[in-house]
Amino acid sequence: MNYDIKIVGEDEDNGLLEFDRLNLLTKSTKDIATKALMFRLRGFSDITPDKNLKKALAMRLQSISGSNQEGTSLTIDCAHFSETIKGLQYELFKPTEEILQLTPMALVIHSFQTALKQDNKDADLDKPLLKALMSFKKNFISDNEIFYLANRGTIAEVQLTKDDFQKIGQLEESIPDPQKVIINGQLDEMKVSKGKLGLQTEQGFVNVFANDKAIIDNIVSFMGKEVTISGTAHFKPNGQLSFVEIQDYSKPGARDKFFSKKPSAMTAQQQLLFQAKQQKKSNSLSALKSISGLLKDEISDEQFTEMLKDIHR
Template sequence: MNYEIKIENGNEPSGAIDLQRLIHIANGIQKISEGALFIRLKGISLSRGRKKISLQDALKVTLTSIERGSTVLNLEANQFKNNLGFFQMDIFRAEAQAALPDETPMSLFIKSFQSAMAENEGDELLDKPLLRELKNFKKVLNSEDEVFTISNAGSIPVLELRLEDFQRFKVLEDKIPEPKPIVVDGIVEMLQYSNLKVKIKTEKGMVYGFLAKDLTAGKIAQFWGKKVTIIGTKHYNSNGKSILEIEKVMPLKMR
């Protein structure tokens, strides 16, 4: 799918862009689209470890041309249904994932900003690390007069960014609690191997989590249906919900 970025009232000549600004744009799109994809897949925007080749392909965005008329960048990105088939859809996050096959890295980038700029607060698809990346994208704007717009031939609402918009992202980021260490006792009820998601039944209800990069599915599979103690980190999103990053699992009697 094709996207157009336009920088109006910039200090570069029409049809030109400073290389450092282009680097900020490319890095911002990559980090925000990746974070938006991961928060839909596992509930947290942080990625752990080296990405699979297929995931790198899914997040690929190509600059196809630069045009005059302020400065116009033409980009191309494929829909995830073409190269994201290796992920098992997550029943914990079915609503967030329902439209994912038809999305692209650029559409997730745009929707992340639109969610953060909306009047209603508390979007489960925004967390502290992702809001931090949205806030850092202000580097692409050099003055209060500049307007950064992204469009896609009318298939998605146009995104317009000005420097004044970025203060809101900091306010939202500051409202979300920092991750904190946690210990949970419960029974392992479900394990999804493809995205390493886990459901744990506790006395206070269900806890949803995912395995940290150093913890394999095989290490937790042996505890299926058994009482365990889980040590990990609790992460929050902007609507107050949380997800547990599981770092260690042991039989309940060992604690």
């Protein structure tokens, strides 16, 4: 399938593309596609794909043209993942139908769309992928430039200006830094679609993940049993836990349940909003006030009013 990258509005050399700039553009675009695919498949974007997935991420420059009046246009050819990864056999990987209908360039467009949507507090992106999106800003050589990413009508195009990266940067900064954690629970579900494991804790379900294949191969012996995991908790922009990256695991000790809990990095305001949104059948002011009782000293009346509006959106 063909995709277009169009650059207009350069102060200098409009319609031309210097070799170093072309190299930066292709590298930054490919980096976003790679991280977006690994995030979709494995739940964490900062993973090096194996040689088969690298082939599936092929993005071919089909043509390049330009003029002073119309700017620079690049045509990119990509294959659907249904043609490149469906037949690959992974012990802990099964591509979803949604992924199979996409292409590397479609993942780039979708990633920008997610990061730039109006309400992106619940955006399903992680820090490495957002850093890759931010790096795309280096392709701009003037404040007047506009980049268009599109595939000729199949999905909505993305229009990028330098100002858009301020919002992406704020989203990246809003994600809490990873934390070292210890959690205890029953290993009772394998999410083969993302190569992740599920841990049922007393505080709820937790996605756990290991970059080291040896850990995954060995920890499955605890399937259906309790296990204690030490690792690094990664969070979403709203402060909720995304997943825990496993560094080590062991048979539970007598005090493990007492010292372990489901990680969270939500602020008091985010906790209040999250709890209130769970009360789908009781969005009244009185219900919200009862929920806010424990945190009433941590928010102002203005914040309370704004959170009430958020719940009804």
